[in-house]
Amino acid sequence: MSLARNLNRALTVTTGLQVRRAPQAAKGKPKGGQGKKSAAAQPAARQAAEYRCPSAEELPTERLLRRPVFIISSIRSGSTLLRMMLGAHPRLHSPHELHIGRLEVTCANWFSERAMGALGLRRGDLEHLLWDRVLHRELARSGKDFVVEKTPANAYMYQRLKDCWPDARFVFLLRHPVSIARSWHETDPVKRPHDTAVTDVLRYMTAVEEARTADADGFTVRYEDITDDPEREMRRLCAYLDVDYAPAMLNYGKKGNAELVRGLGDWRENIRTGTVQPGRALPGQDEIPERLRAMCAAWGYPS
Numbered sequence: 001m002s003l004a005r006n007l008n009r010a011l012t013v014t015t016g017l018q019v020r021r022a023p024q025a026a027k028g029k030p031k032g033g034q035g036k037k038s039a040a041a042q043p044a045a046r047q048a049a050e051y052r053c054p055s056a057e058e059l060p061t062e063r064l065l066r067r068p069v070f071i072i073s074s075i076r077s078g079s080t081l082l083r084m085m086l087g088a089h090p091r092l093h094s095p096h097e098l099h100i101g102r103l104e105v106t107c108a109n110w111f112s113e114r115a116m117g118a119l120g121l122r123r124g125d126l127e128h129l130l131w132d133r134v135l136h137r138e139l140a141r142s143g144k145d146f147v148v149e150k151t152p153a154n155a156y157m158y159q160r161l162k163d164c165w166p167d168a169r170f171v172f173l174l175r176h177p178v179s180i181a182r183s184w185h186e187t188d189p190v191k192r193p194h195d196t197a198v199t200d201v202l203r204y205m206t207a208v209e210e211a212r213t214a215d216a217d218g219f220t221v222r223y224e225d226i227t228d229d230p231e232r233e234m235r236r237l238c239a240y241l242d243v244d245y246a247p248a249m250l251n252y253g254k255k256g257n258a259e260l261v262r263g264l265g266d267w268r269e270n271i272r273t274g275t276v277q278p279g280r281a282l283p284g285q286d287e288i289p290e291r292l293r294a295m296c297a298a299w300g301y302p303s
Helices: 003-014 079-087 110-118 123-142 152-164 177-187 194-214 223-228 230-241 290-298
Strands: 069-073 146-149 169-174 219-222
Touching (some): 069 079, 069 152, 069 194, 079 223, 079 230, 123 146, 123 152, 152 194, 169 194, 177 194, 219 230, 223 230
Parallel strands (some): 069 146, 069 169, 169 219
């Protein structure tokens, strides 16, 4: 029996504790769970998981899912409307928010950790396999060709998603920052005074802009353009996704409680109608809080 096992046996009996090997740096190109820290505050998380990025040659073995699409947006940006429209396409499956970034894997003891290590799999690698399996299962059940995922927290894990699926495609959905803040405030005016709502959404918007700046190949669309001319914008988006335009995207069908669940996307009356509703009027320049002016300018809105 090894010294470490003898020591751990004695410690367990006397203190209830055990010694564990400290994590080692990954060989080659290790990555953290969130990569470079966003200027926006990020949700609390465990210590960053180490993983490696599969090469193009390894993808057929490492991933079941190919060319997934991720919508990167702030909360209250119209992402549920966009996912309903995309999901009405015969080749695109867009389920409710899946929050895969919160699906975590743990090696419960030293033996499992060592066994996975012998396969070249660290915690982050195992999490990527789990995420890939969940999304692929959902896509296979739909019978369609590509999955579209729109959890707003994707904004905080853009680099991790890109590392997990090197062939992923990203759609950046923008909306006027003041409209985002107002919409978030209106969902619970007592709990979220307007100033608090501005603070909340600014974190998301900053993360979205960082990801958008980093991805020269991504596609940017504005919520106001979708509500103003949905056919034009869906044609543009379909061209980016390399699928034919489908008129059904403009009339995605009336939805009930079973299809729109609170906490997994927008569930309110407008989204239930099954058609694109007019957007609210853009705010005047005198209505823009000072803290949102820089983001308005970055996204091409008058500031």
